[in-house]
Amino acid sequence: MTKKDSLYQIYEAALNVFAKYGYKKATVEDIAKEMGMTKGNLYLYVKSKKDLYEKTVAHGLLRWQAKVREEMEGQDDIVKRFVIMCTKAFEYLSKDRALRAVLINDPTIFPLSPREDRFTEINRASMDMLKGVLQTGIEQGRFHKIDVDHTTQFLFSIYVMFIIKAYVKSEGRSTQAMFDEGLGLILRGLLKNER
Amino acid sequence: MTKKDSLYQIYEAALNVFAKYGYKKATVEDIAKEMGMTKGNLYLYVKSKKDLYEKTVAHGLLRWQAKVREEMEGQDDIVKRFVIMCTKAFEYLSKDRALRAVLINDPTIFPLSPREDRFTEINRASMDMLKGVLQTGIEQGRFHKIDVDHTTQFLFSIYVMFIIKAYVKSEGRSTQAMFDEGLGLILRGLLKNER
DNA sequence: TAAATGAACAAATAAACAAATTGTTCATTT
DNA sequence: AAATGAACAATTTGTTTATTTGTTCATTTA
Numbered sequence: 001m002t003k004k005d006s007l008y009q010i011y012e013a014a015l016n017v018f019a020k021y022g023y024k025k026a027t028v029e030d031i032a033k034e035m036g037m038t039k040g041n042l043y044l045y046v047k048s049k050k051d052l053y054e055k056t057v058a059h060g061l062l063r064w065q066a067k068v069r070e071e072m073e074g075q076d077d078i079v080k081r082f083v084i085m086c087t088k089a090f091e092y093l094s095k096d097r098a099l100r101a102v103l104i105n106d107p108t109i110f111p112l113s114p115r116e117d118r119f120t121e122i123n124r125a126s127m128d129m130l131k132g133v134l135q136t137g138i139e140q141g142r143f144h145k146i147d148v149d150h151t152t153q154f155l156f157s158i159y160v161m162f163i164i165k166a167y168v169k170s171e172g173r174s175t176q177a178m179f180d181e182g183l184g185l186i187l188r189g190l191l192k193n194e195r
Numbered sequence: 196m197t198k199k200d201s202l203y204q205i206y207e208a209a210l211n212v213f214a215k216y217g218y219k220k221a222t223v224e225d226i227a228k229e230m231g232m233t234k235g236n237l238y239l240y241v242k243s244k245k246d247l248y249e250k251t252v253a254h255g256l257l258r259w260q261a262k263v264r265e266e267m268e269g270q271d272d273i274v275k276r277f278v279i280m281c282t283k284a285f286e287y288l289s290k291d292r293a294l295r296a297v298l299i300n301d302p303t304i305f306p307l308s309p310r311e312d313r314f315t316e317i318n319r320a321s322m323d324m325l326k327g328v329l330q331t332g333i334e335q336g337r338f339h340k341i342d343v344d345h346t347t348q349f350l351f352s353i354y355v356m357f358i359i360k361a362y363v364k365s366e367g368r369s370t371q372a373m374f375d376e377g378l379g380l381i382l383r384g385l386l387k388n389e390r
Numbered sequence: 391t392a393a394a395t396g397a398a399c400a401a402a403t404a405a406a407c408a409a410a411t412t413g414t415t416c417a418t419t420t
Numbered sequence: 421a422a423a424t425g426a427a428c429a430a431t432t433t434g435t436t437t438a439t440t441t442g443t444t445c446a447t448t449t450a
Binding site for chain 1: 373375388
């Protein structure tokens with residue numbers, strides 16, 4: 001087995017253990033056991049517990065991102081693509097129990113403030129996805145000529161807010177209706193009146 | 196001096212002390228001294244330190260709310276009223292050093308989640324203000340016929356998010372541009388095309 | 391007599407230290 | 421080359437004591 005495959009499996013195992021116990025309570029030995037190895041051996045693959053944790057979370061976030069990208073690329077119409085992107089990104093966590101548990105245990109993973117963000121690169125890529133959709137929408141004359149950068153920041157912040165409300169604060173039910181209404185409102189603000 | 200006046204003065208003094216030291220470090224004696232009295236005497240007016248804190252914060256929040264209400268009631272046009280309400284509510288904290296300091300020290304005062312809100316009544320009143328504006332806008336045929344309740348929740352959540360970003364996380368500068376762009380977007384989503 | 395004081399007490403917090411757990415390394419084994 | 425487990429270092433936890441701070445109330449003051 002290649003080192004890359006090993007790492008993939010380690011991250012999967014670690015994600016489950018961190019989901020179950022949280023960062024603090026999970027021991028390196030717990031994670032090693034989950035993989036059927038000793039902690040000494042695990043250290044041949046990872047630098048430290050903290051490093052393992054960050055890499056594990058990044059692994060989970062990238063899978064989330066990949067899923068959304070995959071789903072939206074199935075859409076040709078840019079407006080539909082925008083809607084799919086928003087809804088799929090929002091609903092994803094309801095299907096990833098482990099990552100959801102990790103996020104609930106450590107909400108600093110998805111901070112409202114970019115300055116506190118430990119996963120800048122990943123989130124920058126997500127924002128670039130969003131930015132690309134807005135840009136295309138404008139170029140195709142479907143969206144108003146808005147300030148793309150600030151609108152991207154604005155929408156991404158709202159997105160983070162919804163994730164926190166729905167999954168960290170567990171206001172799932174009431175948040176869903178808010179999300180639908182909010183998406184409608186924003187879409188109306190983006191769309192040019194087509195004739 | 197009436198008891199009501201005394202309480203008003205106590206809250207003012209307490210706000211300054213809590214602003215300076217934060218809840219934990221501020222002692223009841225500090226606050227009593229700020230008023231030139233002894234802590235034993237202060238206890239004739241307040242139930243406990245915690246109770247004093249909550250009442251003090253409520254006092255600050257109500258002043259904020261009153262200021263916004265006052266400013267927006269100077270506007271007849273409902274769309275302008277909406278804009279004034281949003282901008283004044285957002286900028287208020289930049290002018291209230293003490294309340295801002297207290298909020299920075301204790302962000303749970305203004306939580307993203309209604310369930311964690313200790314000032315439900317005050318915030319419900321704020322939301323009612325917002326809801327009233329939306330309702331009037333619809334009745335006057337200026338706003339689309341949106342779901343008023345969910346849109347109110349949505350907009351209030353965004354408002355809380357902006358307060359946190361701008362004042363708690365101190366992202367003032369970059370948040371301002373986001374706010375302006377976001378307000379424009381939402382306004383476009385609300386407004387009916389008038390002819 | 392209403393408002394304020396300060397001593398007295400209870401509750402919470404901080405400091406100091408020992409004991410136990412857990413993160414990390416590495417010489418040795420598989 | 422990959423894995424082990426003993427050894428060690430760093431943290432965390434538990435416990436006790438000392439100190440501070442919150443709260444009450446009999447007494448004093450204006």
